[in-house]
Structure formats: structure tokens, C-alpha cells
Amino acid sequence: MPDERRTTPPVSKVQDRGWAWVVLAATVLVQALTLGFPSCIGVFFKNLQYDFQASNSETSWFPSIMTAVLHAGGPLCSILVERFGCRVTVMLGGLLSGVGMVASAFSRSISQLYITAGFITGLGSCFSFQAGVTVLGYYFIRRRALANALASTGVSMGLTLWPLISQFLLDEMGWRNTFLIFGGVLLNCCVCGAVMRPVPVNPPAPTPKPCPGKLLEETHLSNGNTSCHEEPLRPSKCAACLQTLQKYLAFDIFCKNKGYQIYTIGVSWMVMGFVLPLIYLVPYAILNGVEERKAALLVSIIGLINIFMRPMAGLLSGLSLFNGRRIYLFSMAVMFNGLSNLICAISAEYNILVFYCLVYSVSMSVIGALIFQVLMDVVEMDRFSSALGLFTILESVTILIGPPLAGLLVDLLGHYRYVFYASCFFMVTAALFMGLSFCTMEAKAKLKETNKPPLENPPRGKYTEVPAELEPEKNGSPDVSYVTSI
Structure with a gap:
């Protein structure tokens, strides 16, 4: 055989x-x-x-x-x-x-x-x-x-x-x-x-069915599956460009999926403040009389807490208790992270800065563990790679302009304290936007479901936009378009 x-x-x-x-x-x-x-x-x-x-x-x-x-x-x-x-x-x-x-x-x-x-x-x-x-x-x-x-x-x-x-x-x-x-x-x-x-x-083993009028391109994926890409015999350059954009940048999902739209805008606004403490914490401490080596140790304290907290946060968020509620857990972590910056802004004593690093690192661990997990919850997995592409590009734009704007704020006002106030503002407003928006969207969905007349004989196999609870994986790796073999 x-x-x-x-x-x-x-x-x-x-x-x-x-x-x-x-x-x-x-x-x-x-x-x-x-x-x-x-x-x-x-x-x-x-x-x-x-x-x-x-x-x-x-x-x-x-x-x-x-x-x-x-x-x-x-x-x-x-x-x-x-x-x-x-x-x-x-x-x-x-x-x-x-x-x-x-x-x-x-x-x-x-x-x-x-x-x-x-x-x-x-x-x-x-x-x-x-x-x-x-x-x-x-x-x-x-x-x-x-x-x-x-x-x-x-x-x-x-x-x-x-x-x-x-x-x-x-x-x-x-x-x-x-x-x-x-x-x-x-x-x-x-x-x-x-x-x-x-x-x-x-x-x-199964031979794929031929695609009529198309060139059949067979790709053997690294998970053992075979995908059939249907390509026109003579695709125009414009059509090929649009197909590439749709594959790697999910503009269609951004326009149609309200959850993805809210989450992408919220995270893009959030990261304007999220990266500021890691850049300005050391110069802020040195300016307030902290020794340079002790100031560098502050960032290391954040990383040390993350070593233990981030895996725990990732495993904890995977419990069935948080199914469908991870976005609210993520919003709470963002809110907590933003408010922790007020500790650093109020006082620059070294003991206070160490306490700030401990509080900041806990919320940072939860954010780092959940940011992509929540994205998987709001987007179908077969379009996740393209949704991630647009998500990271929009996120990078605000990451690019956040620290220079904070630096301009320091040049105008003459103190690093205002950087942490700005970080608090961006984080708290992003948390409120995401949490309240998802809560409103969920309430509207429930209201629409209750007002909908029940079907006497619901058809079997009918497509519904409400995702069912995911079952454990049985077929190996997800169906993705990457080819890892050279």
C-alpha cells in the first residue's frame, strides 16, 4: 500500500x-x-x-x-x-x-x-x-x-x-x-x-479539480495542505495590484467589520502614548539627579517583571472565562497603564520611580499578551494575515509621530514631566474609546437579536455572521498562505 x-x-x-x-x-x-x-x-x-x-x-x-x-x-x-x-x-x-x-x-x-x-x-x-x-x-x-x-x-x-x-x-x-x-x-x-x-x-493524495478557463497553480503548504490559486490567463496590472493590496492590506475588512475598525483605531491612538515612557524614562530620571546606571536599571526592572508576568497573562487570558471578553480586559489594562504614568509625573524620587516601574510593567504585560489575541477575536482567521498587515501599518504611523511630538512638548515647556501626562492622556482616552464602543456595539447586537422574530423551522446549514465557539484544533496548522520551504 x-x-x-x-x-x-x-x-x-x-x-x-x-x-x-x-x-x-x-x-x-x-x-x-x-x-x-x-x-x-x-x-x-x-x-x-x-x-x-x-x-x-x-x-x-x-x-x-x-x-x-x-x-x-x-x-x-x-x-x-x-x-x-x-x-x-x-x-x-x-x-x-x-x-x-x-x-x-x-x-x-x-x-x-x-x-x-x-x-x-x-x-x-x-x-x-x-x-x-x-x-x-x-x-x-x-x-x-x-x-x-x-x-x-x-x-x-x-x-x-x-x-x-x-x-x-x-x-x-x-x-x-x-x-x-x-x-x-x-x-x-x-x-x-x-x-x-x-x-x-x-x-x-486527492487530485484537485481543474479550474475551468484558469491556470491552476498548486502550492504545497508547510502544514501539508494544498491550495489552488486561480489566476486569470492575462491579468491586468491594475487587477494584480488590487489583488496584492487585498491580500496583504485588509481595507475591505476595515470598511465592513466594525469591531476591527474600532480596535485598529483605538490601538493606533494608544501606541502614541504607550512607547513614550520607554524612551523618556531614563533621561527624565537623570535630569532629576538619579545616577545613570541606576536610571538604566529602571527599564531593566520593567523587563524583569515582564519575564514572569507576560506568559502568565497570556495563559490566563486563554481561559474560557474570558472568551468574548478579552477586549474589555485589554481596555482595562490600557486604562491602568495610562493612569500609572501619573505616579512618575508627580514625583521623580528613585523609590517612587521603582514603584512606578513595577505598576507599569504589570499592565504592560497584559497589553503585550493580549494585543494580537484580541485581533484574532475580531477578525476571521482566514483573513488574519491581511488584517494584521493593515493593523501594523496604521499602528506604525502613530508610533512614528508620538515621540517627536512629545519631544517638541519638552522643548516648548522645558520639562520631561509633561511627556508622562501626554502618555496618560493617550492611553486613557484609547481605553475609554475601545471599551465603550465595544460595549455599545454588543448592546445593539443583543437588542437586534431580541427584536428579531424567531424562525419556526430554521434552515440547516444556513450561514450566520455570529461566530460559533471555536473548537480545539484537529487538522494541524492554520490554513495560511506562507510557504516556508525554499
Whole structure:
């Protein structure tokens, strides 16, 4: 029975066991190197400002560009993953990150730093991070929630270690030599990408039905499925462009799905304030007489708490108790995070700042654990990748303009305290907008359901827009369009 043996996919030999845990360890390190890296930029803020004779607003463009590109490069990363696979994309990202930091060490102006460390390093970090997260979906099925929770600890490890290492190297050899060393450290993403081998694939036995009048393109996905892409014989350039935009940027979902619309606008407004404390906390503490090494330790405290809190928050939110209520839990965390900034604004004593970091890190952990989980709740999974592309691009626009606006506020008013007031304003208003909007939308849906006349003989198999409760996965990895085999 050779055919039956061929139809049994060998994917089970590597998923949830063996080499999958090596890939998970590599993903943890990639997240520590990429997502955790922008947290150390505040350590160099005053040195860069002094060397380039730049204002607070001009200097803050550097971390803003890096963080914005890290988020906005998602659709481009999706194209690379589909074309070359996760392994090559992660290695390419590591190469770009390393080259960007080495080139930034030789920058002669703040504008050159925007291109080298901001754009090039940010784009490389995006490729490594998003491709690393994608490959976990192929290596883990039954333990995917656990794998994602463990992988998120890499961000917390980066938040803990990067500021301490940065302050030590800055004191010993200056920011230029430190950036050179960072370039070599970020090249380790290439090593992590090398271990992310493509998952073995077996083509399924059933022969797909031919598509009449179309060219049949058969794609063997890394989860063992086969997709049939129907392409016109001679598609116009305009039609091909629209298909690409619809695939990677879900404008149609944004117009039709009210939940996705509210959540995207709310999070985009939220991140204008969310990133400010990580950039301005260290210079704020130094300006108020805190020793530089103790000031860098504040960000490390936030990262240390995140190591333990983020996986716990991710696993806790997966309980059935929070099904359909995660958006409210997320809004409460955003509200709590915004109000915690008032602690930092009221007093700059070191003990108060440490207490602020403890409170801030708890709410930050919940936000980090839920931000993509809530997006999965409001969008169908077969369109999740395209919805994520538009979500990250809109989010990156506000990330880009948030810190420079806060820097301009400091230049005009002369004190960093107003940055934390601004962060509180953005976070609290975003939490109120999302929470009240979803509550109103749910109330309208219930009212509409109660006023609807009951059907005597409801037809079987009729499509409904109310999603049913998801059952446990039985068929392996989700049906996605990425191809991880080269």
C-alpha cells in the first residue's frame, strides 16, 4: 500500500517535539534581540543629543523611525516569507540589523542615524521578528499557546538586559564603539534563522479539480495542505495590484467589520502614548539627579517583571472565562497603564520611580499578551494575515509621530514631566474609546437579536455572521498562505 504511506504526512515527527523546541529557543533569542533592542535607546539619548547638537524632538525621531519600521514592514516581510521561506527571511533580517548598526557608528549627523539605525536596523528587526513568530505556527499545534507564551519572554529578556549592557558599554567606550558591538550582536539573528529548518511537506493524495478557463497553480503548504490559486490567463496590472493590496492590506475588512475598525483605531491612538515612557524614562530620571546606571536599571526592572508576568497573562487570558471578553480586559489594562504614568509625573524620587516601574510593567504585560489575541477575536482567521498587515501599518504611523511630538512638548515647556501626562492622556482616552464602543456595539447586537422574530423551522446549514465557539484544533496548522520551504 505505497500510496497510503505517502499520504501520511511526516509533519508529526517534528511538530510539538524534538527540533521544534530548538526553533522555540531560537525564536526567544530573536525576540530578545529585535523587539527588546529599542528599549535601550533612552540610555544614549543625552549623548546623541549632545554630540549632534540636536533638540529633544530631533533626537526622538531616531527611536521613532526604528520602532515604526519594525511594525510597518509586516506586509513586506509576508511577501519575503511567501517567496523565500522563514529561514532566509530571519537571516536576511539579522544581516540588515547588523549592517545598520555598524553603519550608524560612523554617522556624522542625526539625519544619517535616521537612515542607518532607524530605517535599516528597524527593517531588519521586523524581518527577523515576524518571520520567527510565523515559523512557530508550523512547528507547534497542540502546544501553540504555550510556545507563543514562552516566546514572548524573549521581549522581556531584551528589556531587562539591553539597558544594562548599553549603560556599561557606554561608560567604557562611548556610543560609537557600543553601536559597533551591537552590530555584531544583532548578527546572531542569522544563526537563529539557520536552525529554523522548513517543516517537511507531503503533497496530499486527492487530485484537485481543474479550474475551468484558469491556470491552476498548486502550492504545497508547510502544514501539508494544498491550495489552488486561480489566476486569470492575462491579468491586468491594475487587477494584480488590487489583488496584492487585498491580500496583504485588509481595507475591505476595515470598511465592513466594525469591531476591527474600532480596535485598529483605538490601538493606533494608544501606541502614541504607550512607547513614550520607554524612551523618556531614563533621561527624565537623570535630569532629576538619579545616577545613570541606576536610571538604566529602571527599564531593566520593567523587563524583569515582564519575564514572569507576560506568559502568565497570556495563559490566563486563554481561559474560557474570558472568551468574548478579552477586549474589555485589554481596555482595562490600557486604562491602568495610562493612569500609572501619573505616579512618575508627580514625583521623580528613585523609590517612587521603582514603584512606578513595577505598576507599569504589570499592565504592560497584559497589553503585550493580549494585543494580537484580541485581533484574532475580531477578525476571521482566514483573513488574519491581511488584517494584521493593515493593523501594523496604521499602528506604525502613530508610533512614528508620538515621540517627536512629545519631544517638541519638552522643548516648548522645558520639562520631561509633561511627556508622562501626554502618555496618560493617550492611553486613557484609547481605553475609554475601545471599551465603550465595544460595549455599545454588543448592546445593539443583543437588542437586534431580541427584536428579531424567531424562525419556526430554521434552515440547516444556513450561514450566520455570529461566530460559533471555536473548537480545539484537529487538522494541524492554520490554513495560511506562507510557504516556508525554499
